[in-house]
């Protein structure tokens with residue numbers, strides 16, 4: 461039986477990923493920084509729930525203890541993420557972005573991924589088929605962001621794409637360091653969730669597809685890659 465933890469799974473892509481993996485027969489932990497939101501989501505899904513705020517060392521350490529006590533972990537989906545927006549809801553571009561805004565986004569999207577992965581490594585290393593899925597973004601692709609023929613080129617934000625580019629690098633370096641694990645970055649595609657005020661053009665069912673697929677990667681599957689639902693993406 462495969463046991464999977466998804467951070468930020470109380471809603472959006474994480475919730476849908478949890479739903480699909482429960483349906484596939486996995487034991488799934490809905491990770492949620494808020495106890496009530498997490499409990500409600502886990503009840504709806506028939507999943508377990510663990511409180512985890514990826515920006516908080518003590519919260520992550522407590523989550524490791526709880527998951528370890530209940531039997532360990534095979535798959536970690538680093539899904540929790542935030543975007544930097546101004547009070548009027550607009551994306552913060554190069555003119556307005558500050559070090560503080562960058563730090564806030566990196567605290568969740570980058571340091572959160574490292575904090576959680578580092579803390580769960582001992583449990584993952586005990587698994588027969590350890591898997592890590594880092595939920596990145598198409599906006600992490602330097603190739604795309606610099607190509608005027610792609611939609612990514614028009615995106616003005618700085619903090620969010622920089623954070624996801626860092627996630628891609630983290631993915632590659634961890635994959636090389638832990639060759640027995642399958643560690644990949646995925647781009648769900650532009651999906652209607654709270655993150656983008658539901659402006660995304662895909663449904664969560666469509667967006668979660670590549671996350672679900674990579675979470676189920678076997679020992680012969682890829683590692684150190686960057687994928688969307690169509691295949692490999694350019695870095």
Ligand SMILES: NC(=O)c1ccc[n+]([C@@H]2O[C@H](COP(=O)([O-])OP(=O)(O)OC[C@H]3O[C@@H](n4cnc5c(N)ncnc54)[C@H](OP(=O)(O)O)[C@@H]3O)[C@@H](O)[C@H]2O)c1
Nearest residue numbers: 468470472473493513514539540541597650651653654655
């Ligand atoms: N939607 C898209 O178009 C799109 C495209 C590419 C990549 N992504 C990525 O997909 C992932 C999921 O995003 P989404 O679109 O599903 O957004 P969402 O609906 O806003 O969900 C984000 C989740 O992350 C959680 N979260 C935020 N900060 C957290 C923290 N410090 N600790 C723990 N959980 C935290 C949120 O919890 P709360 O409910 O407590 O806030 C929520 O559960 C993100 O990494 C995002 O960057 C999304």
